[in-house]
Amino acid sequence: MTRRTLGDVPPGCRERLLAHYGPSVEEWMDAAPGLLAEAASRWNLSLMSYHDAGHASAVALAMAPDGSRLVLKAWVEPIRYRHETAALRVWAGGPTANVVHAADDLSVAALELVGGQPGGDERPVRETQAVAAAVHRLHILGRRTPEPGVPSLAGFLHEVVLPRVHHRMGILDLDSHEGLAREVRHELADLSEVPARTTVLHADLYEENVIFDVERRPRLIDPHPVEGDAVFDWAFWSVYYDLERGMADRLATAARISRIPVPEITPWCRALALDGLLYYTEIGDPARPKIAAVLSSLMTCGAGRYR
Structure with a gap:
């Protein structure tokens, strides 16, 4: 038939x-x-x-x-x-x-089907706090089942992210951002995970992957999951949820909800922003100036405070 x-x-x-x-x-x-x-x-x-x-x-x-x-x-x-x-x-x-x-x-x-329609319902006023609480809840659930059938964050970083960063750094012309990129690249070898924070990560926390149900509660969809340190999700969310606004607020909220200090989150933010800058440069994406500005601002982040 x-x-x-x-x-x-x-x-x-x-x-x-x-x-x-x-x-x-x-x-x-x-x-x-x-x-x-x-x-x-x-x-x-x-x-x-x-x-x-x-x-x-x-x-x-x-x-x-x-x-x-x-x-x-x-x-x-x-x-x-x-x-x-x-x-x-x-x-x-x-x-x-x-x-x-x-x-x-x-x-x-x-x-x-979330929110009664594809794309979900309307977003709430206190969106940042609601999404942070949802990410934290997801991480709690992600610790309850070992070996869930997803790859490791360590493998993703060492087999995918770091090789493509080094490859793109060798072939791309970053113009005025070259020095900044090289400074951040030197930090990559120092990234380390805290085993006690291991969980199943969403690892793709763009705004488009967070929709809301009829009660304005966030639902995190379309993950690209890996298992590893929760700091990765908090850094990704801080940087990529909205490239134009709100990063300082998200970073502060991430530190408060996760209890991971800002100085521990920001090196991961810089690594993710560098990866994005190289990708956007390679494909000629119009978001390149936005991620470059984000990366530049992250270089002022230290001593537990985002300035």
């Missing part, structure tokens, strides 16, 4: 996946509608429409027989599917989107 599909993935999804994976993803994009349709059929769901979002997956909205709606997500990479669903199960019942169904052979999962 031929299952009803939603047709080709949306143009925005196609563009983002091609940018992320290159031409080799074309074959998967052609197969994605069928993968979603197969998963919907298994779980007795009715496909409704695509949700044009994400850089590593195709996302659709589906309806269950009782009228409730779910998000169907098909991942390009089976390993990323396994890591993300493993982390979501560790965090089950916490401030994220719960896994309702999963098909390992398809790399497709049905997830809770």
Whole structure:
């Protein structure tokens, strides 16, 4: 029997996946509608429409027989599917989107729809404090199950981040930021984790990955999970949640909620900002001046105080 599909993935999804994976993803994009349709059929769901979002997956909205709606997500990479669903199960019942169904052979999962609509509900006024509390809660849940099936932060840093930083530093022209970049690069070897803070990390805390439910509570979605020191998430959130504003407030809030002193968080902030500066320089991203300004401001952070 031929299952009803939603047709080709949306143009925005196609563009983002091609940018992320290159031409080799074309074959998967052609197969994605069928993968979603197969998963919907298994779980007795009715496909409704695509949700044009994400850089590593195709996302659709589906309806269950009782009228409730779910998000169907098909991942390009089976390993990323396994890591993300493993982390979501560790965090089950916490401030994220719960896994309702999963098909390992398809790399497709049905997830809770947050806020009654794709993208969630409206953001609250006290957003910074609410998100910080959610990150802290996620870290508490992440400590309850050892070996959850996600890679280590140490491996990610030493096998991915540091090699690409050193490679890009050798080939890119950073103009006036060259001296700053070299100064931060020298700090990278001194980064060290505190084992007592090990947990399952979200590791992708951009603003777009934090949505809100109908009670204005944050849900942290689309993780790129690793297991390691909680300081990484706090640094990532401080730097990347909003490149234009609020970093000082986020950094202070991170230190207060996590009880990790600012001088321990800021070297990780600088490392992440350097990685971003090099990436944005390489691809000619218009966000390059913003991350350069963030990195420059982080060099004034010390002695437990952000100036």
